[in-house]
Amino acid sequence: MKPPKKSSQPPENNPEADFAEELAQVERSLFALKQRYDQVTRDRTQQAQWQQRRQELEQNKYQTPEIKAELRQIKQQLEMLELNLESQLFSWRSLKKPFWQAVRFGGMGVIIGWILKSCAG
Numbered sequence: 001m002k003p004p005k006k007s008s009q010p011p012e013n014n015p016e017a018d019f020a021e022e023l024a025q026v027e028r029s030l031f032a033l034k035q036r037y038d039q040v041t042r043d044r045t046q047q048a049q050w051q052q053r054r055q056e057l058e059q060n061k062y063q064t065p066e067i068k069a070e071l072r073q074i075k076q077q078l079e080m081l082e083l084n085l086e087s088q089l090f091s092w093r094s095l096k097k098p099f100w101q102a103v104r105f106g107g108m109g110v111i112i113g114w115i116l117k118s119c120a121g
Contacts, residue, residue, distance in 0.1 A: 040085060047081045050074050 054074045057067050 043081050043084050047078060047085070050078050050081070054078070 054071060057071050057074070060067060
């Protein structure tokens with residue numbers, strides 16, 4: 001009985017391995033996206049609760065030192081939550097592709113401009 005034939009392609013050129021790696025990367029990205037979505041949902045719920053509590057305290061006619069301290073704490077919590085929610089819209093990873101496209105096409109524009117200037121001048 002003959003041993004099974006090994007693939008004639010080297011492992012780094014194996015399309016099945018490439019596909020498996022890409023699929024694993026997509027699964028990791030999807031998992032990270034699900035986690036971020038859950039976090040954003042929790043943060044938005046908590047933000048609504050803090051805002052409601054703040055409104056209740058601000059409507060209180062008698063502002064005791066305890067109420068003022070709680071209002072300051074709520075303000076800090078809301079600022080932190082807003083920062084977390086804003087970070088969902090901006091990440092360096094999301095800018096990676098557009099940045100390099102701008103560098104590439106901007107660089108090509110500069111080079112073409114130099115060529116046209118040297119031809120015209």
